[in-house]
Amino acid sequence: MRKFQSLLLLALVLSIVNSVAQSGSHYKNFRVSVYARAYEVRQMADKKWLDSAWHVISSQVKVDKIYLETHRDLIVVDEKILNGAKKYFEDRGIETAGGITYTISERNRFQTYCYSNPEYRQKAREVAEYTAKHFDEMILDDFFFTDCKCEFCIREKGERSWTDFRLQQMRDAGNDLIIGPAKAVNPNVKIVIKYPNWYEHFQGLGFDLKAGPEQYDGIYTGTETRDPDAGGQHLQQYESYLVFRYFENLKPGNNGGGWVDTGGMRYIDRYTEQLWLTLIAKAPEITLFDFRQLQRPILTTDRAEWQGTGTSFDFDEIMEPFKSAGGKMVTPSTMARAAGYTVEMADAIVGLLGSPVGVKTYKPFHSTGEDFLQNYMGMEGIPMDIVPEFPAEPSMILLTETAAFDKDIVIKIRARLEAGKNVTITSGLLYALEGKGIEDIVELQYTQRKALVNEFQLGRGIVVKSEKDILIPQIQYLTNDSWEDITSLDGAAGWPILHQARYGNGSLFVLTIPDNFADLYQYPQEVLGRIREVLSQDMKVYFEGPSKVSLFLYDNNTLIAESFLPETSDVKICVKGENVRLTELPSGLKIDGQAGEGNYIWGREREKVTTFEITIKPHSFKVFRIN
DSSP states (O other), X not given: OXXXXXXXXXXXXXXXXXXXXXXXXXXXXXXXXXXXXXXXXXXXXXXXXXXXXXHHHHXXXXXXXXXXXXXXXXXXXXXXXXXXXXXXXXXXXXXXXXXXXXXXXXTTTSEEOOTTSHHHHHHHHHHHHXXXXXXXXXXXXXXXXXXXXXXXXXXXXXXXXXXHHHHHHHHHHIIIIIIHHHHHHOTTOEEEEEEOSOGGGGGGGTXXXXXXXXXXXXXXXXXXXXXXXXXXXXXXXXXXXXXXXXXXXXXXXXXXXXXXXXXXXXXXXXXXXXXXXXXXXXXXXEEEEOTTGXXXXXXXXXXXXXXXXXXXXOHHHHHHHHHHTTOOOOSSOBHHHHHHHHHHHHXXXXXXXXXXXXXXXXXXXXXXXXXXXXXXXXXXXXXXXXXXXXXXXXXXXXXXXXXXXXXXXXXXXXXXXXXXXXXXXXXXXXXXXXXXXXXXXXXXXXXXXXXXXXXXXXXXSOEEEEEEEEEEEEEEEOBTTBEEEEEEEETTEEEEEEEEEEETTEEXXXXXXXXXXXXXXXXXXXXXXXXXXXXXXXXXXXXESOSSEEEEEETTSEEEEEEOSSSOEEEEEXXXXXXXXXXXXXXXOEEEOEEEEOOOOTTSOOOEEEEEEEEEOTTOEEEEEEO
């Protein structure tokens, strides 16, 4: 992550030194685990190789637990080798657990088992029984889904949709092939299912976020986001935080941790950001995937390449305190040291943070629409909190197109507004609800026309420009029935970006989402600031500044501002209230702000606000307490 103050680095020296050869020791606020694939577990029969590999890892990051995989790609680890590996780590004070990946060939586009095929059903049962025989805890890696459309599946599916068929098939497979057989062998075994990062599409492949948290003894979160620009998923960095919070809301206290790998990164901060975001989401454990990847050397050429991307991760600075304290580090350093440094740094901060808070945004089970949009909003500096039940209590909520899967959503929106509580809906949800009762609240029309805009008006005479044209849907309204809060301009025409309509005792806001979600990052700072202020009505803090700077808030008056930009950023942290100061953590530096008022929001009085000007370095963050 960033270049930390010398004070923090010095405070970590003792922790770093103690980590050497003491990998069984625990961190103060979480545990660190390593996952070993069947390929590497099988190789552990070679004691010399195992000693060397374990020294590389354990000399650079403290490890509390290791998951030893019994099966992947039809490889089943020999029982003698498995027992030997288990004893090796337990003799060194490392807790062991089992792992299973139900793949036929991961390299063949993640080819999973077919749970309609009797041969693979029997194999799945045998692997579960074998693993439960040797471990009291076992985790299913995130390939326990099905994408099979063989003749068995086509025949068994019948007239059902693939989603309905697969949800039922994987519920049954979990009970009949995994949970039942495993617990028959070992009644004490805890069975955990790890869910991957692509939560918007789970139901189509059989992952059931409604039934699964109750079906299994525990769940686990894939917090890998990798490179947001390249590759097939394009997951935004913020998701490493938000997906853990979402899964935690499915069954509070049942989410065992987050899971990160080293894949798909062009600069080292992209790896460490994922670890850090997982931990500030308050994950009780983080799993480093995997035993092999952690041994990847960080070479001089790698450092030069990463530095060229604007990274703030300086290995020479990180290693110097360790060397001066007499530590003996593996040379060259590996990804294990990148992980070790990050978790040590996080451990000094996480205990100071309360419980995360954010703008409640409702995602009904098995819903789709405006996929992963909340992560783009998080990258815009709006703290997000996805919940599976409609949020009745907050003063403001955000509803995206997924909310249309709730057949009573218009009734629920209307009830909130009549009770004096506000709702922001996206343009996508407006379109989905046309003809379904939304007209009773406000007569807006999502036209089929588009506009290419780069100018925006906020209030009278305030016009700002974006650096590129943005394609948006044209929304039409009845003058004075509702009114624009932010307007986009194109010559003599204009269309709403943020629109407000009164209903009952509350207000419905409509937020226009560009056709390309990534163009949210192109909105000028003034536009983003207004959107943040409107959506943050329940929050004590919002900020003004560029996109790709995120704000993380906690219920004990602590906050984190984190930049994902490759250049230094200046932001204004706006804290509601008077006589407010910020204290930077952990240094204790006191920061004074400028008293003033927030912007006018129709139907509300202006709030007193104290503004703090903050500079954040590339790919780094700052932590504060509000006094």
